[in-house]
Amino acid sequence: MRLSVRAAATVAIATLALAGCGGSSSPSGSGAGAAPSSGSSSAPSTAGSSAPSSGTSAGGDLKIGVAYDVGGRGDQSFNDAAAAGVDKFKSETGATVQEAAAVNGESDAAREERLTQLAEGGYDPILVVGFVYATALSKVAPQYPDTHFAIVDSTDAKGANIANLTFAEDQGSFLVGVAAALKSKTHNVGFVGGVDTPLINKFERGFKAGVEAGKSGTKVQVKYLTQPPDFSGFGDPAKGKTAAKGMYDAGADVVFQAAGGSGAGVFQAAAAAKAMAIGVDSDQAKTAAASVKSVIITSMLKKVDVASYDFIKSVADGSPLTGEKVYDLKAGGVDYATTGGQVDDIKSTLDDYKQKLISGAITIPSK
Known part of the structure; x- marks a missing residue:
């Protein structure tokens, strides 16, 4: 070979x-x-x-x-x-x-x-x-x-x-989970994962923990676009749009996507539903198409x-x-974005949770 x-x-x-x-x-x-x-x-x-x-x-x-x-x-x-x-x-x-x-x-x-x-x-x-x-x-x-x-x-x-x-994707996802719970008016949010792998499960786990911390009892809908060895879930916006639309139709008003290129479809669904979305990895309120930037209230920054x-x-x-x-958070490797000012009203709360994660006062479940 x-x-x-x-x-x-x-x-x-x-x-x-x-x-x-x-x-x-x-x-x-x-x-x-x-x-x-x-x-x-x-x-x-x-x-x-x-x-x-x-x-x-x-x-x-x-x-x-x-x-x-x-x-x-x-x-x-x-x-x-x-x-x-x-x-x-x-x-x-x-x-x-x-x-x-x-x-x-x-x-x-x-x-x-x-x-x-x-x-x-x-x-x-x-x-x-x-x-x-x-x-x-x-x-x-x-x-x-x-x-x-x-x-x-x-x-x-x-x-x-x-x-x-x-x-520490779970730490960054925890912070945007808190943001989702605090911003949701329906007490119903969603998570779209690109591919069902241990890495993306880590995003889901942190997000769920953050949602529960932000507002206990908030419903979290979860959908993975593909299963290994099919990794097209990271590059199929149509699948992302369909998954997110189903969540918005089922009452969610905020959806966090950890789906790579498929996240574009999540943003499109949010815009169509006049709902909110959360980006991942990059500050996507800066990089997404102009037609959907306003729906992105924050992004989980993975630096x-x-x-x-x-x-x-x-x-x-x-x-x-x-x-x-x-x-991790302590090393400045993950964070949340503030572009657009849509989380300015809860920034002090998010920063408080950030310090608790850094100090170890809050730990995220491993499962």
Whole structure:
């Protein structure tokens, strides 16, 4: 397998300059209201890449590889948060960036090939975005011990040259759960998860706990869009819209989505129902389509941009991160958004809960 993958990688590397990635060349997911383009490929994209400019600061000679999750750039959520950290480092140093995105339904072998292409191409560090890459990274990283890898949202891939960048999603979700309960007039809210996985269950668990803390007895409707191994729930706005519409029709007036690009559909349903919605990962009141921004009362911020920047900079500084690093409330890794001012009236309450979570006065159930 290793020989066949490397052979494929050699061919792909020879055509990198011509390769394209749908996720990085045009918006997809929540911004465009569409699933990932079938034009996405396992070959890294040169879109957005540039050679280091003269006079760049330390790190300008780095060749950074990025393997995005389904949807790639343009999902205005998880992948775009990671991309923001990469872009920040690139703008500061002039580093070269090579990108590729996963395609829904692809195999671990395809993901392994994508990571191999980047490693064979001399990209170091390589940022791997999403737990779906864990199996592939576990195979590829040991073959390139001098290459520094980081994977977001997984501790399943471990190694001396792997950093595991994880988050306290339950803490951030708790805060927006409190907000949902306090803003709801029907005492009925909803949670839409993209794919029924332990990671997204963590969002649900925190949200439910926050709702109960905010207003005990508030009903929480729950719907997952797909079940593994079908990960299209992270890139299907139509499914998100249908799920959220059902919740609004059943009496919910606030719906929190942890569904990647499918969240665009949740926002559309909220607008149609003249109801409220809560974004995820990025501050989506800033990034969503203009027609739905007003329905987004807050977003659960998962600062993947901070984690991706930290990792890349650690390699540039000669002290690369390895092992697990948890970005929780205390570390500034999760939070809630205030764009639009729709939670200003409850901000003091939310901040009080934030401090209680940080101090340990409040703990979130593990199940």
